[in-house]
Amino acid sequence: MKQIIHRRTDCRACASKDLELVFALKPTPIGDDYVSQDRVNEVQPSYPIDLFMCKQCGLAQITDVIDPDVLYGSYIYVTQSSFGLSSHFQAYAEHVVQRCQVAPGSLVMDLGSNDGTLLRSFKGLGMKVLGVEFAAHIAEQATASGVETIGKFFEHDLAKQIVASHGHSRVVTANNVFANIDDLRSWVDGISVLLSDDGVFIFESYYLADVIDNMVFDFIYHEHLSSFSVKPIQALFASVGLELVVIERVATKGGSLRYFVQRPGGPMQKDGSVAQLLAEEESKGIYRKETYDVFAAKIDVLKQQTLEFLKQAKKDGKTVAGFGASITGTTLIYHFEIGEYLDYLVDDNLAKQGRYSPGLHLPVLPSSAIYERKPDYVLVLAWRFAETFMQKHQAYLDQGGCFAVPVPEFRIVRNG
C-alpha cells in the first residue's frame, strides 16, 4: 500500500540535518477535507503539524509530508470561482509588466496556474503565455479556454522539456503554491532552467514574521510545508546562481511577501528592500527558538480564555455555533481543543454547506442558521474576517445574540 505520510529528516531547502522543533501545533486531519454525508462514519486520521527551523539556513518547515494525491484528493478550488480575484490578477499582471519592463511577445509562465486567470491577464497585455497546473482536469479546461496549460507536477525535468518546446521565459510566476512544495530544490533548479538571461521569477507567499506578529498561527497546516522568510529564500536561490533583488509587501493572507529573483546583472535594480527585511528579521529574532516559546505561550493564553468561556457556556446550557468552515478553522479548533463545545459551523461558502468538518464532523450550515436556530453564542473561528462578519450580522446581535472572537485577543461582542 502506498504510504500516506513520510517524515523527512533534512531541510527541504539546504539539505542540512540540523533541524530544531520550534513550535508544535496539535495534530489535525487534512484541514480542508470537509466530508459529505456518505462519509460521516469514516474515521479521518490526524497528522502532526510540527514546525521545525533549519539551524543552517533558517527555513521554518513542516517535516511531515502528506502524499499530494491524498492531500489534494478533493482539490476543487478554481480561481475564477473566488469572487474578486480576477481584478486582483489584472492589476498584478500590469504591475509585473511595468516593474520588470517586459516587452510584448515575451513568454510568461505561471506555475500552479489553476484555470489560467492570471495568464489570461498577461495574454491581454500582448504576452505569450504557458501554464503548469498539476490538477489535470483543471489544466484541460484552461487549455480549452485559450490558455495553454501543461497538466503535470512542475520539477526539473519538466523544465528542460518546456525550454525545448517553448524556449526560455522572460517571466515566471508562482503565487501561493511555493509554500506547498516538498522538493524545493528540484523546483528552484527548474526555475533556473526556465529563465532567459534577462528572466525574472516572481512569487508570493505568506510571511513567517507576519505569522508571529499578527498571530496567524492557524495559517500553519499540512499544505503549507514551508513558512518562508527572507534569509533562507536568499540562500536557496543563491545555491542555483539566482539573486533575490527586490521584495514587496502584500497585505493578503495575514501578511505576505512578493519576491523578485533574477540572474546576477538582470534587468531589475536593487532597492534596499531585501537588506531592510533581513535586518528586521534579525532584530525580531525570528531565527531563535525563544521567539517561538513566547509565541506559543501567547497562543496558549488565548486557548485557555476560549476554553474557559466555552466550558461555562456549556455548563449554563447555552448553544454555540462556530463561524468559518475553512482550513484555518480546522487548525484553530484542534489546537484549542474546542470541538466538543461547538454545536455546528456556519459558512456562506456553498462548497462547504451540507458537509461535515474534518475529523469532528460538525455540520456546516449557511450563516442564515444563526437567525433560525438562534445560538446563544457564535465563536468567530475565521477571526481575520471578524469585523466584516459581525457588521454583516448586526441583526443577530439585535436579537440578543453574542459573538466571541478568540484571536488576536479574546473578546466578547454584544449589544449594549
Ligand SMILES: [Zn+2]
Ligand atoms: Zn536549511
